[in-house]
Amino acid sequence: MDLIQFEQWVLKDFGIDLSAYKSNQLHRRIQSLMSRVGVNSVDEYVALLKKDQGQRQKFLDFITINVTEFFRNPDIFNEFKGKLQEELRINKRPLKIWSAACSIGAEPYSIAMILDEISPGVRHNIIATDLDATILEKAKKGEYTYSDVKNIKKEYIDKYFKVIGEKYILDNKIKSMVTFKKHDLILDRYDSGFDVIVCRNVVIYFNQDIKNDIYKKFSSSLNRSGILFVGATESIYNYRDFGFEKASTFIYKKL
Structure with a gap:
């Protein structure tokens, strides 16, 4: 079995379409992971993944890039806070927000804390999705380490967290403000009627055709004047093609 056949096996067994990823980058990462777990061929690796649930989860974590932080890139997140305030002024109602590829929940919970600060008592609809069911269960628990919360202002730590030993x-x-769901950005249908979509540091791993398809579907999912917040390395150079203007x-x- 070669790496192309491995991609086909992963789609069948895991339901993840690896053909959407940048091929050279992906294959280097898979070979690196195989080396780390001590297998010498793709066939050996498939046999390991079939029998070892722990290795299956490690592979899933590795492929789905579960790297995130609260208020990642704080200066940029502060700009986003201002845009949320604009959306509240424009809409004069609770917002419908989608945090896509949310990993351990740091991003949607960051949004929830901001909304609790700028519109206290308003019940906004925050939907957070990821394709990794195990990581979603961790997100629902809302238990974090110091490394996870290092970007959070002390006033937010004091207000929104209880510190027990080394756990935050x-x-x-804040947990009750977020609904977590399993969702694959490549294979699953998108909901609509969103005022805000946040998808950061994920699309960068996909090839250009898949990126364009995702941005097109994000645009269709947003209400008019809705906003899309992307990662600090993910400028959309052809944003007009998807009906966006730069905010x-x-x-x-969305125009």
């Missing part, structure tokens, strides 16, 4: 336990009010360096508004 998120307040139930900030990494924030786009």
